[in-house]
Amino acid sequence: MNAFQESEIGGESEMAKFAGTSRREFLRNSGRLLIGFQMLPFVCAAMDDKFTAHPVAGNGKSIDSWLQFDSEGILTVITGKMELGQGIRTALMQMAAEELNLQMDRVRIIVADTAQTQDERYTAGSGSIEGSGNSIRQAAAEARRALLKLAADHFNAVPEKLTVENGLIQYGAKSIAYQDLIKGKQLEMDVTGNAPLKQHTEYKLVGKGVARTDIAQMAAAQPYYIQDMRLPGMVHVRVLRPPVYGAKLVSLPRDEVLKLPGVSQLVVNGSFVAVVAADEYQCIKALRLLREKAQWSSPALSPLPAGLYDDILQKGTGTETVEEKSDVDKGLSGASVKLEAVYKRPYHIHGSIGPSCAIAEWKDGLLTIWSHSQGVYPLRRTISDLLNLPEGKIRIIGVPGSGCYGHNGADDVAGDAALMAMQVPGKPVRVQWMREDEHQWEPYGSAMVLRIKGGLDAERRVTAWQTEIWSDTHSTRPGGNAGHLLAGRDLEKSFSFKSGGFSGGSHRNSVPLYDFSAQKIILHNYKGPLRTSALRSLGAYANIFALESFMDELAFKAGKDPVAFRLAHLKDQRAKAVVALLVEKAGWRRDEVGKGGWRKGSKELSGEGFAFAQYKNNAAYCAVRAEVLIDPVKKTYKVTKLSSAIDAGQTINSTGVINQTAGGMIQAASWTMMEEVVYDQKGIVSTSWDKYPILRFAEVPHTEVFLLDRPELEPMGAGEAAQGPTAAAIANAIFHATGSRLREIPLLPEKIDWKKLS
């Protein structure tokens, strides 16, 4: 490990170059021995002897696996999770600072780096606070107990008589600082899990909207993103991707490309083609020529969009019973009102605004990769498989990219960079995907079909409920298998893609949280034409869209108010509280007079829709109310406002939860109203923002978020909770306003039955 770290030590001038400050100056300013991304995003390694003695400290069990103190009293939090724009760094620092009674300016953080942090697998599923956050909190509590004990010995007092103020332990008039107690050492004892946690009533930081310091870096145009990294001697690479999945290279304008100014190398391995140039723009020009003149033999994509949903219904394989309670068939046949409906969603893109990027360097028998992957350790296993290189020779360093919202091109481009680094030894190789690469090659959120049947009894309560789901996989993350990287499949000695068989993503949130006497959920797995993987909330988005639309349909059949109808079927008190909070704060059909969406005193036709879910049935509770405004003349609609109430248990960072929830609503509104991957037999057609439009400012709904903080409870993941409820709330609002029930996403205005309104 030592040699490895030393090999990455940059010289002073190099660091100054990409950090805008000299290392010495940095150390003076921060007093840090460990260097995290907080201040210097790109400094490769923490190169001090002290750190070298602690490569990936502990095995996750000791305090110093998570927390390290320096001689000037600065605490460094170490997390294997990645900053994705969700503000996880600030939230984790808050948790550690709180337990240790430190102010925020005395805390730093290191994220996702295989040479410095624990293997915490993926930053996904809204699980970082529950996972990493909990580990860090426990470690901090243990550290506090240990430090108090040391101080007690030092003062010859009992720990109960000591108080702590910003890292200073006080005993009467005497005091000693944390760092002076441990004298340059780290706390290596195990985290027992039984150190007392601070009472929430004493919290000074947790629950507050502590500002993210990285936002100031972004606003000041400091180098922050992987795209901003400039390493000495760095060369640029563009990869020529095939026109369609599985296409094989036939011929290339090799000589012509090599004659272009600035082009230094053209690498061809099977159907993997990449061009190298010192200048990025010259590299792009070479890619353009390659795209224009390369010949491929391409298989046709099928089924085409027109036949996709029929194909899904016909070719679903296997039947997995996700949940079965009581006799649904009996419940349905005995119901006094029966209803059945089919809901659909198309393929959606993640659509990161900055296309994926990676930098890799192969030097002295060691490979370093800078990546915005959601999982540096699983990526390392995958690169090891791809290159047949031991994991110990590979280091992956997480550097923030543009928001990813799940499994986008991050891992693939890291694979591209790894392959190319081996072709250009000794030089950092930067691979940047073009916009069209990202739109075309990222793994999409799967198309899905849902069929729901339900029955009401004479009291207009739901007696039986059955959902059938058809879906392709929602998880093809690489996880050690090079066949899951695009490049791996194109190589001459290609790796094969083995779908993982994880269906949990497909049926996520399909089981109603409502109290029905009989229910059954069935999943049919489908292998579709397009590449799919994890997109924010996975199958929950469509499952909740269907479930909450169908609840609305049943409420209408029952002649009940949709919110009252839901409350009548909810037993969970926290669920009820979130629904009640939203109704109280955002209002619910207050102005309604008579039927439809004509409001009192208004000439405009509008509607209100409501939906609710608890994400994964075990994370944040989230209710959403949507307001739509209909233009019957132009035959269009607008979502004017989205309101949400959310209970994510104990709030760590209030402004972070609100930001993510509002963002989730807007993103989900965009998916729901207008988004759809377009393809034909030759490949993906929607390769740009004009062919795959998303919500722009002029159309974006106003948002408001009401946070129900439960400081006495455990914190729960919140980042994906709004996706499904938003979709259903919009569909329900459109129904309220127009009487048209739209069951197929995107909810385009032409799907509304405008005749009903005239």
Place this chain on the structure above:
Amino acid sequence: MAEIIDIKVNGKQHRVEADADMPLLYLLRNKLEMNGPKYGCGIEQCGSCMVLLNGKAMPSCVIPGSAAAEYEVVTLDGLARGGKLSIVQQAFIDEQAAQCGYCMNGMIMSATALLSENPKPSDAEIRQALNRVLCRCGTHTRIINAVKKAAAQMNGTQKEEKP
């Protein structure tokens, strides 16, 4: 192909050697090592690469650097004065108007151009001015608040200056 381009960026004259057709974006990022303007689409559809050309917000990903040499170019990197961030930059920080923040360059540059032309924009005018810039994280509500805050502060400053 390569030629000498003299270009004024953030008030400073630069001489660079670049392909004549090299878009301004690459010239700024790679020749002048600026981080403000970002690559997002390369075809004027996302606004990540926004800069000010003679005070107007324009994407930098298509216009060649050689053609941009006719304008005064200002980037996010050059908005601060004497180490102090501009009112718009500060408002984005105060409102925490970012998630991943990749769109922030386009938002701040567009807002800066808007407020210099129209110091008291309505919500609809703010939305219109930012319409070219895409945000996938859905930070729009806060971004609008940040622009409003900046507008209020600028107007406040002006008022203070008058008497």
